[in-house]
Amino acid sequence: MTTELDDLRRAVRDAVGSLGGTAVCRGLDPAGPGWDRRSWSVLAEQIGVGALGVSADHGGLGGLAEMTVVAEECGAVVLPVPYLSTVLAAQILSRTHGADDVLGEIAEGAPAAFLGLDRRGWWSPGGIGVTLGPGDADGALSGQVDSVLGAAGAHWFVVGARTTDGVELFVCDARHSGVHATPFRTLDLSRAHASVSLSEVPARRLASPDSVDAAVLHALDVAIVVLAAEQLGGAQASLDNTVAYVKERRQFGRAVGGFQAVKHSLADQLVLVESARSSVSRATEAAVLDEAAPLARSWCSDAYRTVSAEALQLHGGIGFTWEHDCHLYYRRARADAQLFGGSAFHRERLATALGW
DSSP states (O other): OHHHHHHHHHHHHHHHHHHTTTHHHHTOOTTSOSSOHHHHIIIIIIIOGGGBTSOGGGTOBOOHHHHHHHHHHHHTTTOOOSHHHHHHHHHHHHTSSSOHHHHHHHHTTOOEEEEOBOTTSSBOGGGOOEEEOSSSSSOEEEEEEEEEETOTTOSEEEEEEEETTEEEEEEEETTSTTEEEEEEOOSOTTSOEEEEEEEEEEEEEEEOHHHHHHHHHHHHHHHHHHHHHHHHHHHHHHHHHHHHHHHHOEETTEEGGGSHHHHHHHHHHHHHHHHHHHHHHHHHHOSOOTTHHHHHHHHHHHHHHHHHHHHHHHHGGGGGSTTSSHHHHHHHHHHHTTTTSOHHHHHHHHHHHTTO
């Protein structure tokens, strides 16, 4: 298994390197969906990352360990692709019924997104703004969602919607004429968000009210482990870039990396990164994620924020310029800290899971 994971890591690393690394983020089309179609085509259609975590019955392969390997390598170059949003949507579909064909398309590379998170970035049925109109057994969806990760350019939406029986899950075609996704700029230049409006969009029912919470919460736990791995990749890249820079930058006739204060800072960062790596590895091996997922999420989030901030400081003035990559990692670290709930929120979840 280790050899297979190593092979996957090399394949993804070679692919993102050939695509241009961080240059992909800088070269995004302002009129596009907020992510790079060519990069997603290479990852999803040639390597098959969309199939990871999907059951074999639907053309899927691999599991959480493989998903985190892909996320770590993408995070290392802040690659702007809808991987995280597709993972979340696919995980919900995998635990519901009635959309086997959609899962098959996602496994083949169709991007997807989930409409149903509240302002914290977490599942809260009380904050659902989409409703099911009258009609047949499925019906049509209408409503507005202010911010959806990976919505623009998606082929499929998994939607939490209010019905006469409560909140249920549906799947709809994101390319329908009644769907309007409007991308907007965020702090993280490499992460696509959009506001979405639905107007009588035909949908298929996925789950009844009594099974919705279990499906969504499990999918979110998988997604936050994948996000943690992505943060780990970014933190490691930030540290590697900083180490390389302080070996070259000279001051008072010597490399700044030889100064004791710089050495101490780098040592502290290494501890953070390696601890983050351990938390992700532990989560991929956990039988259940109710404790391992929030631990990895909170630890990796804090580690990434600290390491990316220290990278700015140790690069000096050059780190604050548009031409340098430091700010790309710094922006993503700050934005990721709020995605799917912040560190404080997940520490509360962890405390609850441990019975504290």
